[in-house]
Amino acid sequence: MNNKTILVLALTTATFVGCASFPDAQSTAKSAEQMVAEAHAIGTPDMKQRTVQDHSQRTCSAIGGAKLTSSQAAEITKTARDSIRYPSSGKLAGDWKTGARLTTDGRGQRIVNGKIEARKENGALCINCHALDPSDVNAGNLGPALIGYGKQRGNAEAVARYTYERIYNAWAFMPCSNMPRLGASGFLTPEQIAHVVAYLVDPLSPVNNSR
């Protein structure tokens, strides 16, 4: 074989080896969504509804990570803002001790064999992603450390409000953030969030008062 034959052969083989094309984005989305619809053999319609995306989730799902246009960002921020509800008491900072218990509780809403785990209330999950009390080293780092949060920012009404809203719907501040929209999705109640706010801002909380 001379070099030319080899090159021709190689080119033919290269095409054969798998340079065939990938499907376009639209047909990929269509077949993947079909897979989602069929992937869960058991579970109530309510549970399956969890696999249906809302508009903001869809925007935040771009392959390779969402690079939002300014109008997309504005739309997600506005939807998130509009979702925020406050405790009926009007108090945005509750009881920090209750908040302490909630922040270290990572359970709630998980499904096994078509059943949702039985619990009185969901945990707030914070410690899965954030360091809070410096003496508790069993903390994740998906989000920034919040040690000394209230010490740095004070516990003025404005700080409590910002913190409350941020937990209620993180996407009002950072669209497509990895932080779940814990209040907006109904995972946490406004009262639970207020307890967590107290845990972050209260000067007596271990977050701000480390021994």
Add this chain to the structure above:
Amino acid sequence: MIRNVGRVAAMATVLAITLCPALAQDKAGNGLAVGRQMLAEDNPGELWVERGRRLFHEKRGPRNASLEQCDLGEGPGVVKGVFAHLPRYFADTGKVQDLESRLLTCMVQLQGFKREDIIRTRFGTLDRNSDLEALVSYIGAASNGMRMNVRLKHAQERDMYKAGEYLFYRRTGPLDFACVTCHGDSGKRIRLQELPNMTRAEELREIIPTGWPAYRGTHSTVRTMQHRLYDCFWQMRLPDLGYASDLSVALTTYLYHSANGGVINLPGVRR
């Protein structure tokens, strides 16, 4: 002539890599698997490998047949090398299948087991062993030392790969999670559990071919890739992931292809 064939193949690969960037990852090497090897010594998973070997060759099920006629991609009864090329397209089922869904096909068609029965016992418990966990251990280990090489030759394999990529980034559920939420950055942890970054081929090459089947210390059994995905869906607050569902195979196709070049060393060991 043989040398020429080699040259043709080498050139074809080079050309394929230049022409198709998505395939370029295939050839990259792996220097990171060494640390895991140390963990694998004294691996209790070896017991599952042995039990799997027995189960594979034993006549079982309503049809009293072994799995020696099971074609896992390299021909009937061949276990060596199959892990390196799965998931792949199978003409008889007309589907892309991972190791577990393919085994399911064989156990139903050759041995006459009921699909629902196998699925019900897919994950072992402390008082009931899972045949699938053993079989997957045996078959996985039969490719040890080889490199992952999921080829995406068939159009359906490429469709699966792209669907898997799409699904990896798909955010849903009450916590807005996608796979990429927890597996999109290096050095991240949920509590103290380290989260591999699956957008980096280097990390995938390290974890995938030394991963699942893996002996999980916290479960006292070998778990499979289907179980790992099931577990992540549970954490995501999504409904039970259907065993061998297309969605699970799509994610596996995406991750395994992206791990091409990594050296297989199974069963793994995990916490």
